[in-house]
Amino acid sequence: MLRAISTHVFLPQRLHAGLLDALVAGGAQSIELFAARHHFDYTDRAEIKELASWFRSNDCRATLHQPIFEPGLGQWSRHQPATLNLIDPDKGRRITAMDEVKRALETAEQIDIDSVVLHLGGRDDKWNERSLDLSITAIEHIKAFAHPLGVKTLLETLHNDVTTPEHLLEILRSGHFDTVGVCLDVGHMNLPGMPRLDEAFGVLAGRIAELHLHDNRGQRDEHCWPGDGTVDWGVVREGIAGARPEAKAVLEIGYEPELLVKTVSENAAKAFRLIEA
Known part of the structure; x- marks a missing residue:
């Protein structure tokens, strides 16, 4: 798998070339651009042009994480829950979410983006015929928009009932x-009510195009560095060994205000050594 790091680790900061340099220094062969306007403003042409120039000048690929925050929410904080839901029961809110994802995807006109990771549903969304139908509709719209831009669509396993490995397969088949591929989020599989990680790898075998790698202590979605929680990284290594070589292993780490950029590079290199041991 290709080593990758998400800019999520720098989420409170405005994204710039120096931060991308730090991720490459940590071993990144690909970078996931976390689409949040206060961080990576996908509506700012000058910012997109600057980042596109960086990617053209560096031997590094790019992927995109869909926006999960509505614009205009005011000051962002790490406690801000996701507010965009592509399968929201309210049609107006679904349209708002869809429009925001499409705005972020337009950056692929300048940045060569391989794939976009989608969230289907919120924490409390349940699996039923309605959520299945709304998921299919959302994927059809995003895929139709992303495909001409050369962007592959991926579905993430979230901590909800809609996106369990079995239900994602049902969505893809139906x-x-x-x-359309799958982004298996390793940290989410370590949370209450989710299937075991080895089971998730087994169910999704052949459809995994990307992994989100982070740790936690089994109760909250903490996005810790690998090794700082209770995720079984031996199981992750086995899953990576059976994955397609072009798939991406993305460190998706929560930010720490006091963490130096240099320390992020060092921690990332250490995490990749752990994962690949």
Whole structure:
């Protein structure tokens, strides 16, 4: 798998070339751009142009994480819950979420983006015929928009009932989405009510195009560095060994205000050594 790091680790900061340099210094062969306007403003042409120039000048790929925050919320904080939901029961809110994801995808006109990771549903969304239908509709719209831009669509396993490995497979089969892949979030599989990690790898075998790698202590979605929680990294290594070589292993780490940029590079290199041991 390709080593990758998400800019999520710098989420409170405005993204710039120096931060991308730090991720490459940590071993990143690909960078996941976390689409949040206060961080990576996908509506700012000058900012996109600057980042596009960086990617053209560096031997590094790019992927995109869909926006999960509505614009205009005021000051962002780490306690801000996701407010964009592509399968929200309210049609107006679904349209708002869809429009925001499309705005972020337009950056692929300048930055060569390989894939976009989608969230289907919030924490309390349940699996039923309605959520299945709304998921299929959302994927069809995003895929139709992303495909001409050369961007592959991926679905993430979240800590909810809609995106368990089995339910994601049902969505993909029902929608006949043969070219849509899965982003298996390792940390989410370590939370209450989720299937075991080895089971998730088994169910999704052949569909995993990306992994989100982070740790926790089994109760909250903490996004710790690998090794700082209770995730079984031996199981992760086995899953990586059976994955496609072009798949991406993305460190998706929560930010720490006091953490130096240099320390992020060092921690990332250490995490990759742990994962690949």
